[in-house]
Amino acid sequence: RAVFPHGRILSVILTCVGGDWAAFAALLAAYAAISLLVPPPRCYGYVEGGRVTPLNPRSFAAEVRKATTDSQPGRKTASCLTDDVVLFHVPWSDDCRYFYPILADLSKEHLKEERRFWSVDLNVYPEVGAELRIDTSTSSKQLPTVVLFHGGKEVRRLPPFDEKGKVIKT
Template sequence: MTLKKDLKLLVKPYYWINILLSLSYVIAKRTPILCNYVFYHKNEERCELDGRETEILFFLLIVIMIRSRKTGSVTLISYLTSSFIYTKIANLILWTYGDFRFGIGFLILFVLLGLLFPEPTYTGPEHVTYFRSADALEEELKRDKKNIWLICFYTVWNPACVNFAPIFASLSAEYHLNTLRFGKIDIGRFPEAGKKFHVSDNSLSRQLPTIILFKYGKEVDRRPFADSKGKLQKFFFSEDNVKAAFELNNLYTESKSHHSSTKAIAKHTKTE
């Protein structure tokens, strides 16, 4: 299902335009007609990648692999999204290396295309409550302790949080009930919430995003979590991983059953 969703997203202009920009230099170099036209001023080996160009591409590959692991990119779309900025910077360096004028042209092109075709945002349904302070969250948790809350602590500038946003929204649409609810709080804007719930908003933090499950007004689970030695355990924020880690199917069944029972009791009391 995830692959089908990714393939549907790939038809959007943002993705195929950025894929073309990311491959532009290699395509121009390895396509004889383009190469002979663009690099006509070079020597007879102009259509071969030289040592410096190969080094830049190899370094790019290493950077993408490292950054993708750190941001938890496990789907095609999240992998592409997290790698686009590095591939475009590498292409800017390559085009500038080929000719300074090409570098200027490429820079102008990808800035203009970035303005005209921004990254698509999630437009589907969501049932997410946005909290504006730690006190507001605590008050809601205490207001009705029968409710189960899944709260996402995030910042708007963190790539992993940005990649996870549509996944969390989709999960909220799929599992939301009156007694199973989803919430978010931006600890970049409201750092006191991060301090109160022990989630660091540092730029090097490995706790972004953090999801905490609250039952009966108290925390019962979180991801990522620290082990007995205090070492933070890495967690990939994919849809399937979140469902499994928090047993969302069981929580949904449990909450739905409880909600139905409550309605039945209320109806019976009203009849009497």
């Protein structure tokens, strides 16, 4: 839970009661009860029929970057027949946290199509971000990054790069 929003709410409560400590204590108790009984919404993994599966470097290589054919000649693998949409994110970025529910909704809308939705936490697996040239610094304009893969190859990326290799902020 974020402490900062709770501090704002408590300062508003204290301001509204005008320094009456009994009223402040009553409102503080009510606020504490509500925040304990009604947790903030979390949007990771399974969301109302949609699915965004987290990946680690090994599963990223196996599921998304896998070769287009397997050991049986002429037979296509799942990664060749599907589009893989991968969200590269960090937990400390508000933009990443706000984008995750959007991706979950997209996964729900495209559930029956040949499209799989994945996420990679670059705070935990920075080597995956380095491989794909995703800057994870606090001043980065690349977070979150969404990459579309088809047959194990990158097809499209948001935010995209310009001709000089600089990020175009979308």
